Amino acid sequence: xxxxxxxxxxxxxxxxxxxxxxxxxxxxxxxxxxxxxxxxxxxxxxxxxxxxxxxxxxxxxxxxxxxxxxxxxxxxxxxxxxxxxxxxxxxxxxxxxxxxxxxxxxxxxxxxxxxxxxxxxxxxxxxxxxxxxxxxxxxxxxxxxxxxxxxxxxxxxxxxxxxxxxxxxxxxxxxxxxxxxxxxxxxxxxxxxxxxxxxxxxxxxxxxxxxxxxxxxxxxxxxxxxxxxxxxxxxxxxxxxxxxxxxxxxxxxxxxxxxxxxxxxxxxxxxxxxxxxxxxxxxxxxxxxxxxxxxxxxxxxxxxxxxxxxxxxxxxxxxxxxxxxxxxx
Amino acid sequence: xxxxxxxxxxxxxxxxxxxxxxxxxxxxxxxxxxxxxxxxxxxxxxxxxxxxxxxxxxxxxxxxxxxxxxxxxxxxxxxxxxxxxxxxxxxxxxxxxxxxxxxxxxxxxxxxxxxxxxxxxxxxxxxxxxxxxxxxxxxxxxxxxxxxxxxxxxxxxxxxxxxxxxxxxxxxxxxxxxxxxxxxxxxxxxxxxxxxxxxxxxxxxxxxxxxxxxxxxxxxxxxxxxxxxxxxxxxxxxxxxxxxxxxxxxxxxxxxxxxxxxxxxxxxxxxxxxxxxxxxxxxxxxxxxxxxxxxxxxxxxxxxxxxxxxxxxxxxxxxxxxxxxxxxxxxxxxx
Amino acid sequence: xxxxxxxxxxxxxxxxxxxxxxxxxxxxxxxxxxxxxxxxxxxxxxxxxxxxxxxxxxxxxxxxxxxxxxxxxxxxxxxxxxxxxxxxxxxxxxxxxxxxxxxxxxxxxxxxxxxxxxxxxxxxxxxxxxxxxxxxxxxxxxxxxxxxxxxxxxxxxxxxxxxxxxxxxxxxxxxxxxxxxxxxxxxxxxxxxxxxxxxxxxxxxxxxxxxxxxxxxxxxxxxxxxxxxxxxxxxxxxxxxxxxxxxxxxxxxxxxxxxxxxxxxxxxxxxxxxxxxxxxxxxxxxxxxxxxxxxxx
Numbered sequence: 001x002x003x004x005x006x007x008x009x010x011x012x013x014x015x016x017x018x019x020x021x022x023x024x025x026x027x028x029x030x031x032x033x034x035x036x037x038x039x040x041x042x043x044x045x046x047x048x049x050x051x052x053x054x055x056x057x058x059x060x061x062x063x064x065x066x067x068x069x070x071x072x073x074x075x076x077x078x079x080x081x082x083x084x085x086x087x088x089x090x091x092x093x094x095x096x097x098x099x100x101x102x103x104x105x106x107x108x109x110x111x112x113x114x115x116x117x118x119x120x121x122x123x124x125x126x127x128x129x130x131x132x133x134x135x136x137x138x139x140x141x142x143x144x145x146x147x148x149x150x151x152x153x154x155x156x157x158x159x160x161x162x163x164x165x166x167x168x169x170x171x172x173x174x175x176x177x178x179x180x181x182x183x184x185x186x187x188x189x190x191x192x193x194x195x196x197x198x199x200x201x202x203x204x205x206x207x208x209x210x211x212x213x214x215x216x217x218x219x220x221x222x223x224x225x226x227x228x229x230x231x232x233x234x235x236x237x238x239x240x241x242x243x244x245x246x247x248x249x250x251x252x253x254x255x256x257x258x259x260x261x262x263x264x265x266x267x268x269x270x271x272x273x274x275x276x277x278x279x280x281x282x283x284x285x286x287x288x289x290x291x292x293x294x295x296x297x298x299x300x301x302x303x304x305x306x307x308x309x310x311x312x313x314x315x316x317x318x319x320x321x322x323x324x325x326x327x328x329x
Numbered sequence: 330x331x332x333x334x335x336x337x338x339x340x341x342x343x344x345x346x347x348x349x350x351x352x353x354x355x356x357x358x359x360x361x362x363x364x365x366x367x368x369x370x371x372x373x374x375x376x377x378x379x380x381x382x383x384x385x386x387x388x389x390x391x392x393x394x395x396x397x398x399x400x401x402x403x404x405x406x407x408x409x410x411x412x413x414x415x416x417x418x419x420x421x422x423x424x425x426x427x428x429x430x431x432x433x434x435x436x437x438x439x440x441x442x443x444x445x446x447x448x449x450x451x452x453x454x455x456x457x458x459x460x461x462x463x464x465x466x467x468x469x470x471x472x473x474x475x476x477x478x479x480x481x482x483x484x485x486x487x488x489x490x491x492x493x494x495x496x497x498x499x500x501x502x503x504x505x506x507x508x509x510x511x512x513x514x515x516x517x518x519x520x521x522x523x524x525x526x527x528x529x530x531x532x533x534x535x536x537x538x539x540x541x542x543x544x545x546x547x548x549x550x551x552x553x554x555x556x557x558x559x560x561x562x563x564x565x566x567x568x569x570x571x572x573x574x575x576x577x578x579x580x581x582x583x584x585x586x587x588x589x590x591x592x593x594x595x596x597x598x599x600x601x602x603x604x605x606x607x608x609x610x611x612x613x614x615x616x617x618x619x620x621x622x623x624x625x626x627x628x629x630x631x632x633x634x635x636x637x638x639x640x641x642x643x644x645x646x647x648x649x650x651x652x653x654x655x656x657x658x659x660x661x662x663x664x
Numbered sequence: 665x666x667x668x669x670x671x672x673x674x675x676x677x678x679x680x681x682x683x684x685x686x687x688x689x690x691x692x693x694x695x696x697x698x699x700x701x702x703x704x705x706x707x708x709x710x711x712x713x714x715x716x717x718x719x720x721x722x723x724x725x726x727x728x729x730x731x732x733x734x735x736x737x738x739x740x741x742x743x744x745x746x747x748x749x750x751x752x753x754x755x756x757x758x759x760x761x762x763x764x765x766x767x768x769x770x771x772x773x774x775x776x777x778x779x780x781x782x783x784x785x786x787x788x789x790x791x792x793x794x795x796x797x798x799x800x801x802x803x804x805x806x807x808x809x810x811x812x813x814x815x816x817x818x819x820x821x822x823x824x825x826x827x828x829x830x831x832x833x834x835x836x837x838x839x840x841x842x843x844x845x846x847x848x849x850x851x852x853x854x855x856x857x858x859x860x861x862x863x864x865x866x867x868x869x870x871x872x873x874x875x876x877x878x879x880x881x882x883x884x885x886x887x888x889x890x891x892x893x894x895x896x897x898x899x900x901x902x903x904x905x906x907x908x909x910x911x912x913x914x915x916x917x918x919x920x921x922x923x924x925x926x927x928x929x930x931x932x933x934x935x936x937x938x939x940x941x942x943x944x945x946x947x948x949x950x951x952x953x954x955x956x957x958x959x960x961x
Contacts, residue, residue: 043520144610158611188383189547190608193591197607215521218550218593222600245595259525261554263592265599267577271554274529277522280490297522303672398855422861430859438852442874452860501856 003075004031005176005209006055011069013047013054015284016062023288024050024064026233029312032177037203037210039224039241041217041256045281047233048213052179055211056096057086074176091122095170097163099182104166105154111138111165112150118172137168141198160191164198171202179211184219196223217257221245229253232282232293235312239319249313249321249329252277252294292324300325338541339372339395339509344404346387346394350616362616364390366565368404369642372509377535377542379552381588382562385612388545389433391562392511395543396430397421408509426456426505433514435494439486445497446472446482452504471500474537475530492523499530503538511543516551528555549592553577558648561585564612564623567642571649579660581651584608584624586664606664622654630655630663689953699949705942713763716756724753724909735927745914745928746921754909755935761910762892762939765826769891772830774884777837778873784838785845786868792842799838807832808897815903822905829894833887840883844876878954885947889940896936911936 013025025047032038040048053059055071057078071078073089081089098104106114115137116130125133131150138146141164154162163183170178180199184192200223203210212223220227220241227244229237229252237250248254255277279297286293295305302324310324323329346365365387372378380388393399395406397413406413413424429452432438439448449471450464459467472479475496486494495515502510512531516524528551534540546552552559553573560570561582569582580586587606594600608627613619619626625635634654642652645660655663693699727748735743735751742751784795811828818824848854849872857871896912898904904913911932918928 043522160611189549189591190383190587191611192593193605193607194609196593197605216593217521217595221595221597222593242597245597255522257595259522261525261528261550262595263550263553263577263589263599264594265596265602267553267574269574273532274525274554276525276529278526280492280520280523301672306672393855396859398859425859425861428859430856432852432856434852438856440853440857440871440875451857451862455857455861455863455866498856501860 005034005036005074006032007070007072008051008055009070009072011051011054011071012067013050013059013064014067015050015060015064017284019285022284023067024233024284025054026288027069028230028233028235029069030228030235030238032209032211034176035203035207035209036226037212037224039220039227040211040213040230041215041220041227042230042236043215043281045232046230048230049181050233051230052096052181052211052213055177055179056090056094057081057083058090091118092173093175094177094179095173095175096179096181097166097170097183099185102154102159102162102186105162107154110151110153111157112152115150115165115169115172118169122173133172134168137172138165140171140202141165141168142194143168158191159187160194163187163191163195167195167198167202171206171208174206175208177209177211179213181213182215183212185214192219199223217245217260218262229256233287234293235320235322236294237319237321237323238312239315239321240317243317243319249315249319249326250294250323251298251300251325251329253321254329255297292322300329335373335376337371338374338409339543340405340407341371341391341395342369342405342407344368344391344394344406345402346390346399347402360616363565363618364615365394365401368562368565368567370560370567370570372541372543373557374508374541375535375539376557377544377555379544379546379556379559380562381546381549381552381559383547383588383612385564385615386562387565388547388562389513392430392513392543392545396428396511397424398430422456426452427507428509428511429502429505429507431495431498431502431510431512431515434518435491435498436518438498439494441486444483444485445477445489448486448497449500449504452501456505467504468500471503474503474534475500490523491519492526495519495527496530499527499534503534506538507540509541509543511545513545514547515544517546517548524551531555549589561588564615564618566623566652567650568624568652569650570642572647575647575649579649579662581645581649581656581660581662582624582653583628583630583655583664586662587629622652693949693953696949696952698945699952702942702945702949705938706946709759709939709942710763712756713759716759717753720753720756722750722753724749724757726750734925735931742931743925743927745918746925751914751928751931754914755911755932758909758911758914758932759935759939761822761908762895762912762936765822765829765895765910766888766892766943768826769829769833769894770884770887772827773834773887773891774837774880775834776830777834778841778880780834781838781841782845782868782873782876785842786849786864786872788846795838796842799835802832803835805832808894811894811898812901812903815898820903820905822908825895825898825903825905829891829898833890833894837880837883837887840879841876844879845872848872848875878950881954882947882951885943885950889943889947892936892940892943 009029011025011028012023014021015024028051042048054066059065066079112131112134115134119125119130119133135146135150138150143149143161143164184195199210202208214220224241226239227241228235229250231252237244237253244253245257248257255275258275259277261274277297282293290309291307292305292310295301304324310322312320312322313326314320344365345363345367347361347363349359350362351359368391370378380391382388390399394401401414408427416424446468449468453459453464453467469479472482477493477496516527519527535542544555556573558572559576560567563584569585580589587608590603590606606629610627613623613626621636621638622640625631628635640652640654642650644650645656645658649660729744729748731744731746731748733744735741742755745751780795780799784792811832814828815825854867854871857867862871895910899910899912900916902916904910914932915929922929
């Protein structure tokens with residue numbers, strides 16, 4: 001099948017809170033190609049995880065809903081799909097791993113039982129076949145001595161191993177898309193390197209597309225081909241990772257890259273002051289206003305930013321940025 | 330900072346902290362977890378020493394022991410000539426004015442039932458005999474120093490953002506004009522864009538008040554930006570300790586090298602020529618440590634001697650201390 | 665970055681209002697309508713207990729009419745009991761006793777429970793072991809039997825009944841206090857207070873206890889209810905101060921006539937039911953108000 005694997009168009013997700021209805025995702029569009037690694041970057045509260053939940057059809061019931069736009073997966077519209085169909089897609093075609101490997105495994109079942117359960121439910125394997133497959137999967141995610149450990153309980157494993165088990169479960173049905181929501185935030189950096197390595201190899205072997213949600217520009221640079229910078233529920237900038245890091249077209253992207261002290265190659269005694277992005281992400285009540293929501297923190301704002309929401313602007317190299325002054329950045 | 334004659338402010342010698350752990354139910358026999366094992370380092374006045382390490386390395390425990398917030402089992406902690414560990418009662422409370430702590434989590438480090446102003450002046454109320462008016466005056470000045478507005482004094486912690494809360498925590502740490510401030514992962518709970526605000530503030534305050542920092546972190550980028558020297562801990566021990574340039578340019582302990590290579594970077598040049606050193610597996614069980622070097626089971630270059638004998642932390646010249654059998658005075662990389 | 669000559673000023677960020685946590689708690693409480701109804705009922709009962717005897721000065725021990733006059737007849741709203749005493753006067757006067765015993769017993773058990781729980785949770789180690797074994801000892805005692813023994817040994821006076829109820833019901837408070845202390849003492853702000861030089865007493869009672877209070881308050885509210893029930897149980901069995909009327913006692917003394925004059929038992933029973941229900945509803949509302957997990961950040 002040609003065309004993108006996943007296409008999100010003008011997505012708007014509304015959340016009902018005590019203070020009214022606000023658009024946590026506001027007019028977001030992007031595409032995910034077969035076998036591609038796309039990253040979502042931004043601070044917490046910018047709607048990264050909400051987008052992932054919308055794709056999974058897991059928006060908090062009664063609170064969040066897709067108000068406009070479409071999510072097309074492999075030519076199939078997901079926003080109007082029936083619940084059983086969504087459930088089917090969730091296990092088989094799109095899977096997700098979460099930040100906390102501690103809490104996303106059920107502590108009273110062995111990891112083998114949990115992986116086998118997924119296989120039986122979605123692929124109809126027999127008990128025995130599912131169990132064998134579980135061992136294979138654990139081996140694939142590089143758990144040493146997989147045969148011996150398949151009967152272990154989650155508490156007998158380290159954080160990194162638990163995250164591998166989560167990945168094994170997510171991969172059990174050979175999904176077309178794997179959504180990884182901050183998969184290494186709770187892990188140590190050497191373990192993070194192992195997990196990234198694993199994800200990279202799995203993608204190479206299986207061709208699974210990966211959506212990586214993170215706040216770490218370094219991780220994006222290492223893992224992804226394209227990225228979306230999210231701010232206050234809107235896409236701020238989209239484009240190829242290398243291009244964006246070289247020359248960001250949105251002041252927020254620029255701030256995100258330069259506010260973090262990155263390990264640099266040639267170290268000197270000199271230490272540049274870190275660029276500050278003053279202030280914080282606006283509260284939900286501000287979302288949806290017809291202005292650039294980043295304006296209050298932006299050093300480049302002009303009158304126009306406060307009066308009109310900037311549209312996405314295209315650049316030749318495939319970069320797109322929603323900023324009135326994108327060309328000057 | 331660097332041109333001043335270096336005088337040590339804090340000297341930690343052979344510090345050890347251990348916890349009793351019960352294994353096998355209520356009647357199981359007691360064994361010891363050595364969270365910090367024979368750790369020695371010096372922090373010079375006006376400088377910043379970072380202790381880096383992953384979870385379980387003992388870096389936070391070491392810092393808590395220096396501040397007397399957990400009990401050390403053995404060792405000496407000397408703060409400008411006074412042995413902190415030997416102090417009790419009133420004397421200890423006086424030392425607390427000299428050593429203050431900035432905590433990791435700005436959400437749990439402020440008492441939710443206290444107003445911001447009262448949080449900031451708590452150390453003054455507990456440790457000094459300043460009048461309430463004096464305390465308030467100092468709190469006012471500190472509010473300004475950390476970039477908070479005076480109208481915010483009467484608010485409760487939940488009315489602040491994470492970054493602002495951390496500013497309150499910093500103001501509290503400054504209240505008694507301490508000589509040493511221990512920063513325990515001061516930015517790791519904050520959003521990336523807010524981290525820079527706090528890191529810059531810490532730098533400015535250091536310059537303004539001549540502060541000495543003991544900086545605990547797992548983030549090597551932050552450490553590289555903030556610190557003058559760095560001690561790397563693994564499983565309770567310091568494995569490498571050097572000044573900033575030597576450590577980042579020439580990491581000698583295989584663990585340090587692996588740690589550095591594991592940090593994802595936006596720097597294309599660095600990505601292109603840094604060989605990623607993947608260390609497989611997980612750290613050993615801290616209660617039943619293997620014989621020999623604690624890193625041997627994951628070390629890509631481990632030899633027989635590494636599994637037999639525990640290496641000592643040896644100065645290999647210019648204050649570059651490494652605990653590895655394979656590194657010698659030539660300071661050549663062993664990888 | 666290019667210089668912007670005319671960077672527009674952002675409107676000044678507004679400072680949130682200084683709102684005391686109590687104000688917020690009240691807002692959460694008010695959102696629980698059942699709790700508000702409970703609170704109104706409880707206030708009415710309390711007012712009735714305080715001012716009722718002045719407004720309706722009939723002596724509850726006086727024989728005012730023929731026994732077993734049903735409610736509403738002969739000018740007696742709730743009728744008379746087997747001795748011809750005015751039930752309304754008995755209910756009004758009994759409310760005082762029930763409420764006082766309920767409150768006082770709750771205070772006694774909170775005092776014991778919080779002290780023991782706080783010490784156990786704060787000091788850990790052998791102190792905790794010893795205190796928790798002590799608590800468990802009280803937990804496994806059959807409470808009604810034990811309080812009957814106390815009252816039987818030391819006499820059935822109001823203070824003794826109160827004490828007996830308090831002594832058998834503090835264990836839940838102790839356990840809650842201990843678990844809250846265990847949780848809160850590990851939080852960084854307690855460590856921060858310690859780094860600021862706070863002494864143990866201050867840490868325990870000024871830093872940890874105020875933060876541990878919400879579940880203790882909820883538990884205490886419920887305990888007032890159960891203490892009232894307990895008192896009713898004791899006086900039903902006749903273990904009561906003969907010089908005062910209490911709801912349980914009314915039921916107890918009229919129980920033989922339950923088939924002939926059921927109202928003599930149902931009316932005080934209803935009084936107990938409504939009061940305890942109101943207290944439970946208020947306790948539930950307090951839980952909403954004080955449980956920070958329900959509160960939006």
